[in-house]
Amino acid sequence: MRRFYQPVDLRSRQKMTQYLTTHFRYPTLNSWNRSTSYACNLKITHLGLSPEVVDKLFDMIQTQEFFDAMDECKWEFAAKHNYLWQAGMNGRSGGYLVLYQGEKRPSGYKSYCANCGQKNYQLAADGNCTCGVCGRPTRVNFSQTHMQVVTYPGRGTDDGEDFEDWNMHALRERVKLVQELDQLADRMVELALRLTREAQVIEEEYFLPQTRKVLVTTL
Numbered sequence: 001m002r003r004f005y006q007p008v009d010l011r012s013r014q015k016m017t018q019y020l021t022t023h024f025r026y027p028t029l030n031s032w033n034r035s036t037s038y039a040c041n042l043k044i045t046h047l048g049l050s051p052e053v054v055d056k057l058f059d060m061i062q063t064q065e066f067f068d069a070m071d072e073c074k075w076e077f078a079a080k081h082n083y084l085w086q087a088g089m090n091g092r093s094g095g096y097l098v099l100y101q102g103e104k105r106p107s108g109y110k111s112y113c114a115n116c117g118q119k120n121y122q123l124a125a126d127g128n129c130t131c132g133v134c135g136r137p138t139r140v141n142f143s144q145t146h147m148q149v150v151t152y153p154g155r156g157t158d159d160g161e162d163f164e165d166w167n168m169h170a171l172r173e174r175v176k177l178v179q180e181l182d183q184l185a186d187r188m189v190e191l192a193l194r195l196t197r198e199a200q201v202i203e204e205e206y207f208l209p210q211t212r213k214v215l216v217t218t219l
Contacts, residue, residue: 001047001048001049001193002046002047002048002189003186004040004182004183004185004186004189005179005182005183005186006019006179006182006187008175008179010172010175013071013168013171015190016163016171016174016175017162017163017171019175019178020038020158020161020163020171020175020178021161021162021163021175023038023178023187024038024039024040024041025037025038025039026039026041026091026096026098027090027098028076028090028098028100028153028154028155028156029153030153030210033154033198034156034159035154035155035156035159036156036157037098037099037100037156037157038098038099038156038157038158038178038181039090039096039097039098039099039181040096040181040182040185041095041096041098042089042095042096042097042185042188042189043093043095043096044057044058044061045094047189049193053193053196056201057192057196058197058200060195060196060199060201062201063201066192066195069191069195070163070188070191070192071193071218072182073187073188074086074087074088074184074188074201077181077184078149080180082104083102083103083150083176084101084102084103084150084170085099085100085101085102085177086099086100086102086149086151087099087102087181087184088100088151088153088168090153097181097184097185097188099157099165099177099178099181100151100153100155101150101151101152101157102149102150102151102152103149103150104147104148104149104150105147105148105150106145106146106147106148107146107147107148108121108146109118109121109128109142109146110122110123110141110142110146111124111132111139111140111141111142112139112140112142112146113131113134113136113138113140114138114139114140115131115134115136115138115173116131116133116134116136117132118131118132118133119146120132120139122194122197123141124139124140124141158174179211189203
């Protein structure tokens, strides 16, 4: 099985620079955008797994539960970095884990509906607490400023950087950040493999309610 994390001598400028400049990169948006960042190739067929496990994973990526588990790992990474650094999937088949820049900032929402969850930009007050979606008088104010996570997919990270002007502290911090991305990739692969051992994909039937017009005789 392929491993992404690799130790780096943080005392050596040459070793740290080599690690960063040779690390795999991928576009943060589209190939023609020309913005790239540090990345890991998580395509199932590139992980050095057995054919049996590969087949199981191809089944699992057809389920929402699989991606929910992977997303939890990525959110933990983002939260650790206060959302200034985030990890997301990119590529036509979503097979590349890419390091993104972002932030957490006020969303502007002032209240929400306690019944349906709809958010509103106006404060709720007596006589002005009706939800515009469900119509119930259950809109209440947020107890603290509502925040939203923002990602900047058009921004690259260290595009064409040679790191010659970076001091040792800044260089170490960047290496540690990219190593954390590599460790995240390893955790996601390990989680995926655990799911192949502990879970299985089954098919279930479900029916979606549909609305149609019918002619009803009133006589």
